Amino acid sequence: MADLSSENDTLIRYREDDPVDHAAVTVDSFLDQSSASAVRVEPGDDARELIPHLERLALVEVNFPAFGDGRGYSSARLLREAGYKGELRAVGDVLVDQVAYMRRCGFDAFDPDAPLSESDLETALSRWPEVYQSAADARTPIWSKRHA
Amino acid sequence: MYLYDQYDQQMVDARVAEFRDQAKRRLDGKLTEDQFKPLRLMNGLYLQLHAYMLRVAIPYGTLNSRQMHALADIADKYDRGYGHFTTRQNIQYNWIKLEEAADILADLAKVEMHAIQTSGNCIRNISSDHFAGAAKDELVDPRPYAELLRQWSSFHPEFSYLPRKFKIAVIASDTDRAAMRLHDIGIQIVEQDGELGAAFYVGGGMGRTPMIAPCIKDFVPLDRLVTYAEACLRVYNRYGRRDNKYKARIKILVHEMGSEEYTKAVDEEFARMLDEGIEPPFAELERIRTFFQDPAFEAGASEEIDRSDPDFALWVDRNTVAHKAPGYVSAVISLKPVGGIPGDATSEQMRLMADLAKQFSFDECRVMHTQNIVLPHVRKADLHALWTALDGAGLGSPNLDTVEDIIACPGLDYCSLANARSIPVAQKISERFAANGKTAELGQLKLKISGCINACGHHHAGHIGILGVDKKGVENYQLLLGGSEAEDVSLAKITGPGFDEAGIVDAVETAADVYLRERQDGERFLDTYRRIGMTPFKEALYG
Amino acid sequence: MRILTGNDLKTGFVTWWTGEGWSLHVEDAIDVAGSEEEIARREEAARRVNAPYAIDAELHEGAPRPAHIKDRVRALGPTVRPDLTLKPADPDIGNWVI
Numbered sequence: 086m087a088d089l090s091s092e093n094d095t096l097i098r099y100r101e102d103d104p105v106d107h108a109a110v111t112v113d114s115f116l117d118q119s120s121a122s123a124v125r126v127e128p129g130d131d132a133r134e135l136i137p138h139l140e141r142l143a144l145v146e147v148n149f150p151a152f153g154d155g156r157g158y159s160s161a162r163l164l165r166e167a168g169y170k171g172e173l174r175a176v177g178d179v180l181v182d183q184v185a186y187m188r189r190c191g192f193d194a195f196d197p198d199a200p201l202s203e204s205d206l207e208t209a210l211s212r213w214p215e216v217y218q219s220a221a222d223a224r225t226p227i228w229s230k231r232h233a
Numbered sequence: 234m235y236l237y238d239q240y241d242q243q244m245v246d247a248r249v250a251e252f253r254d255q256a257k258r259r260l261d262g263k264l265t266e267d268q269f270k271p272l273r274l275m276n277g278l279y280l281q282l283h284a285y286m287l288r289v290a291i292p293y294g295t296l297n298s299r300q301m302h303a304l305a306d307i308a309d310k311y312d313r314g315y316g317h318f319t320t321r322q323n324i325q326y327n328w329i330k331l332e333e334a335a336d337i338l339a340d341l342a343k344v345e346m347h348a349i350q351t352s353g354n355c356i357r358n359i360s361s362d363h364f365a366g367a368a369k370d371e372l373v374d375p376r377p378y379a380e381l382l383r384q385w386s387s388f389h390p391e392f393s394y395l396p397r398k399f400k401i402a403v404i405a406s407d408t409d410r411a412a413m414r415l416h417d418i419g420i421q422i423v424e425q426d427g428e429l430g431a432a433f434y435v436g437g438g439m440g441r442t443p444m445i446a447p448c449i450k451d452f453v454p455l456d457r458l459v460t461y462a463e464a465c466l467r468v469y470n471r472y473g474r475r476d477n478k479y480k481a482r483i484k485i486l487v488h489e490m491g492s493e494e495y496t497k498a499v500d501e502e503f504a505r506m507l508d509e510g511i512e513p514p515f516a517e518l519e520r521i522r523t524f525f526q527d528p529a530f531e532a533g534a535s536e537e538i539d540r541s542d543p544d545f546a547l548w549v550d551r552n553t554v555a556h557k558a559p560g561y562v563s564a565v566i567s568l569k570p571v572g573g574i575p576g577d578a579t580s581e582q583m584r585l586m587a588d589l590a591k592q593f594s595f596d597e598c599r600v601m602h603t604q605n606i607v608l609p610h611v612r613k614a615d616l617h618a619l620w621t622a623l624d625g626a627g628l629g630s631p632n633l634d635t636v637e638d639i640i641a642c643p644g645l646d647y648c649s650l651a652n653a654r655s656i657p658v659a660q661k662i663s664e665r666f667a668a669n670g671k672t673a674e675l676g677q678l679k680l681k682i683s684g685c686i687n688a689c690g691h692h693h694a695g696h697i698g699i700l701g702v703d704k705k706g707v708e709n710y711q712l713l714l715g716g717s718e719a720e721d722v723s724l725a726k727i728t729g730p731g732f733d734e735a736g737i738v739d740a741v742e743t744a745a746d747v748y749l750r751e752r753q754d755g756e757r758f759l760d761t762y763r764r765i766g767m768t769p770f771k772e773a774l775y776g
Numbered sequence: 777m778r779i780l781t782g783n784d785l786k787t788g789f790v791t792w793w794t795g796e797g798w799s800l801h802v803e804d805a806i807d808v809a810g811s812e813e814e815i816a817r818r819e820e821a822a823r824r825v826n827a828p829y830a831i832d833a834e835l836h837e838g839a840p841r842p843a844h845i846k847d848r849v850r851a852l853g854p855t856v857r858p859d860l861t862l863k864p865a866d867p868d869i870g871n872w873v874i
Binding site: 128152153154155156158159160162163166180182183185186187189190208212213214215216217218219220226227228229230231232 | 238240241243244247250251254255268271272354384385387388389390391392393394395396467470471475505506509510511513514516517520
């Protein structure tokens with residue numbers, strides 16, 4: 086069940102831990118300095134640059150300035166593949182019809198520009214009884230079930 | 234052919250429910266058109282010139298008779314009694330209502346069909362060799378690999394918002410009948426040291442900037458096929474251009490990076506992915522292969538064909554193709570009657586083709602990218618009965634690969650992107666050559682017409698290509714020569730200034746006459762063009 | 777003159793703004809010069825039309841004729857299927873498009 090944080094009424098989290106309480110910095114300033122534990126990845130950023138520093142990251146925000154720009158799906162997935170366990174939050178133009186794919190790519194929090202209806206969200210996330218691929222979530226692909 | 238299990242069925246059923254919900258939200262005003270558009274497109278629903286258009290996926294072009302009947306029923310129940318077979322081996326309906334679209338998807342799901350990812354910036358329907366499983370020259374049937382990739386690419390969570398659309402073709406013979414190297418990824422199943430593997434050609438395409446895909450990997454082991462495709466897509470998703478939709482296809486990325494750099498990036502990604510558990514077990518490929526076993530060909534089927542009827546003999550010579558099983562051929566049903574609309578079929582014709590597929594071809598038919606239908610496995614002894622039935626329904630035109638067998642996109646008669654009409658030009662050209670009697674003499678002459686630069690009519694790959702343009706509000710047609718989509722792939726070149734509608738028909742005949750004058754023994758139009766070059770054609774056209 | 781066109785949201789049919797509503801027939805279109813954006817915004821918000829846009833047209837035999845061929849094909853139907861156009865009884869109607 087999603088946890089609707091009290092300070093931010095658009096934030097939806099699928100995590101038990103407390104949200105990071107400070108703002109995310111850009112990838113450049115994160116790499117330059119910093120003591121920050123939260124970073125914001127823009128579509129043109131190379132998320133791989135964060136991989137040497139995953140230990141000190143608690144929040145990665147992946148920005149979707151426009152819902153049609155799908156680079157953030159790859160950014161999320163490659164961070165999970167590299168072992169990132171902290172919060173992975175999709176922010177920006179995040180629509181309800183995209184959250185199921187985003188969950189599969191490893192996102193476990195959403196902070197969309199326009200609030201998502203909780204019932205629409207529940208419907209979208211329970212839509213797919215099965216999945217065809219192995220991805221960054223724990224779901225078992227159909228091919229695995231066929232040959233279990 | 235492939236049959237759904239409960240998992241496949243659940244997935245298409247879930248998609249129908251999802252789209253029903255999305256369409257309702259649009260009709261209720263909860264989604265704007267901007268938000269709804271990518272969702273409807275990923276279900277093949279366009280807003281076209283006259284109405285909504287629905288593109289239904291026909292994976293690797295293969296249909297059984299029950300499915301073809303369902304397509305006919307949809308044409309009658311929801312459309313205006315016909316459909317249009319496309320250059321991507323799909324079918325399009327032109328007069329669809331949004332309020333009925335989910336019902337159509339539900340009807341399709343009942344026969345293991347769908348419209349998933351037939352548009353949008355995602356991995357589209359996978360195409361293949363229309364003679365797969367029948368061709369005498371194939372290494373193996375390519376369709377199991379296409380099916381494996383179909384499942385992998387369906388609802389792919391990472392690759393559903395790519396920079397641009399993404400088309401994959403899979404073949405398994407040296408003869409290319411699927412325009413493989415003009416796809417975003419073309420895969421050829423090959424053999425190396427007794428092992429099967431996949432050669433990857435990446436970055437081909439037609440459209441505004443036509444390119445022939447370079448081979449980036451000559452052998453990917455079959456148990457790494459999906460992982461390698463995933464690596465190719467991830468590099469594209471991350472680095473493909475998104476600043477300009479006309480430069481967003483993977484061909485531009487491969488061109489700008491250089492194929493060596495692109496390949497290096499893919500190989501690095503591939504190496505990282507190997508431990509991610511992306512690849513289905515080999516047993517899954519084995520399971521899929523069991524659906525593509527040879528049908529029970531009759532041993533010792535007769536090689537004899539009674540050629541006493543000259544019309545029938547001509548059709549046999551033109552429209553049947555050698556088969557791997559003795560006594561069998563693949564028979565091509567032409568959807569190119571003289572003066573007709575290329576690729577269109579009425580619901581009655583679809584039903585007849587379905588029944589004939591059931592009666593004569595082990596319940597199977599194929600859609601060709603040339604907008605014809607194949608019955609892949611027909612006994613030679615049955616050909617006359619088949620031809621008689623086809624001929625009676627206007628489906629017996631003996632014109633495969635001739636100048637009358639024209640590929641044409643819907644053009645400005647139906648398409649909101651088009652600049653000029655394609656179909657009337659195709660109609661007038663086929664009428665011209667049927668009247669002047671040159672069709673037979675010209676032999677193989679692949680003529681392809683697009684109504685705009687997006688090249689759905691494959692004009693770059695025509696021996697003769699025609700591109701419709703808008704010249705100050707008037708339809709104008711450019712002539713191209715020398716293209717090929719086959720294993721001798723090449724891109725056609727523009728002859729010079731364009732023509733009006735009457736002028737382009739004359740120009741095609743002029744070009745054909747140059748060939749007839751200049752050809753040497755055994756040369757096709759394309760061979761002559763390649764030998765003598767553009768100049769003699771230009772002199773005849775503009776001199 | 778400027779006329780306003782779009783598609784019906786439910787059926788997808790091509791429609792033309794008549795001043796009071798939306799018609800399937802371009803002959804019913806009225807000049808909306810100056811107010812096209814306001815009408816388009818209002819009608820789209822009310823979901824009485826989908827993807828509306830204004831085009832140039834001229835009066836031809838007393839009825840608006842779109843200036844561009846694409847809109848003339850939209851107004852008529854596919855020229856290669858006269859039976860499916862809005863004027864199936866007129867064999868020469870395809871010439872109106874050109």
